[in-house]
Amino acid sequence: MKKIDLDQFPKLEQNNHKEIIIKELIHVQNSIFKIEKEIEELKNENESLNNFTSNASFYFEFDFDLLNYTDPYLFFDNESNRFNHYTNYNKSLEYQKQIISQNQINYQFFYGSFALNLPHFLNKKAFERFIKHRHQKRYDQIFDEKNQQMVFNSSVNSFGNITYFKDYSFQIFPNCTFYGLKIEDFEIPNSNNIKHMEKVVVAIAQFSSAFQHFIDRVLGSLIRIRPFIKDKGWTLLIDSSMEEIPYQLLNLIKEDFNVKLEVYDPSITYKIDKLMIICNIPFIHPRKFQEIRTFLVKNILKINSNEEIPIYKQENIIYLPRVNNHNERNVINNEEIENYLRKRFGNKLKIFSHKEHQDLKELVEYFSKAKIIIGAHGGAFYNLLFTLSHPIVIEFQGKPFFGELSIFYWISHTTGNEYWIDYTEESGNDLIINLDHLKEILNNVLKEN
Structure with missing residues (x-):
């Protein structure tokens, strides 16, 4: 393959991987201090919170406790064409818990830093254009010239949120997704048509009825919460006009998660006992795509983790x-x-x-x-x-x-x-x-x- 002589190019600023880790640890520590301060303020505002404990059931009677969270997902191994516990990214995500009010709890999952090998370029001009730009505003980007990698420190927007609401009523669901729907997208006068539901996950984002936007805005978020809603009686609130492939993918989720599907009707006011919103799952992160691909391979081909995966002739x-x-x-x-x-x-x-x-x-x-x-x-x-x-x-x-x-x-x-x-x-x-x-x-x- 045609190689590029990197000695032609100007030496670019580098950084030590230790500095990246330190920056991320500082970010997490600052977030923890902020949460502790907010909890202290809540205690001072309401004497009933003086007996606060970290047990989520103090506020909610959920079917699971994220304080004991583990991520059991098997990943698809590209090299062996099998499922494997091993992955380049940590098997379990670190998280922190934030109590917003008596009716709202937020869990924040931290996605780590990572590095990607450079693409292949035809010429020096393409290489320089690639290196010149800051590709993702939500990540601190560093070019590691020695290892020929782009390093992405996720101290900026490094998290995904799972937020729970108790006794929630809405006609227009909260604007919380990465590409959140705004209230004017479904603006209808308040309706007397009220529907009661017990446990609901919002599975809609902007343009999520289309194939590509269902993949990048909904599917990865739903797979992230699989351990928390599988076999627990939840209902997914879905878009009313799905394309064929997203609709088939939703039915895979329905079968694998053992959940119900409910088409969102903007003319209805929903009364929900327990509402779950998934927010800000990183739009781009290798772990997200690993999880999506694993889910697709296992559920489309109906393959167990100990079975061989088909190998096709590439021609x-x-x-x-x-x-x-x-x-x-x-x-x-x-x-x-x-x-x-x-x-x-x-x-x-x-x-x-x-x-x-x-x-x-x-x-x-x-x-x-x-x-x-x-x-x-x-x-x-x-x-x-x-x-x-x-x-x-x-x-x-x-x-x-x-x-x-x-x-x-x-x-x-x-x-x-x-x-x-x-x-x-x-x-x-x-x-x-x-x-x-x-x-x-x-x-x-x-x-x-």
């Missing part, structure tokens, strides 16, 4: 076209790209259309047979989570995203893919894939295989 080249998209970002020269790929790869080229792949098991098989997956930045790349193999990923990123680290780079790292990124020319909100760049990248990756 197809999958192209993910972007044409006639409602949010623009279309590939203007899509026909040129398809014609070139068809001429080069013949019947091994597969042009993906989500409308033709509406069965989860077939989706796993389709993407697991891929040798290379090519496309412009877009939601179709979330299908990487369905692969049991390790295809080479080539992503072209348009100008609106130059300053962001592609979420599909993070997914590719988690799923063990070789990942290439190239930057495209733009035409308004659309983009043009550089055909010469694509040819050169393919020449590089196929030379090795």
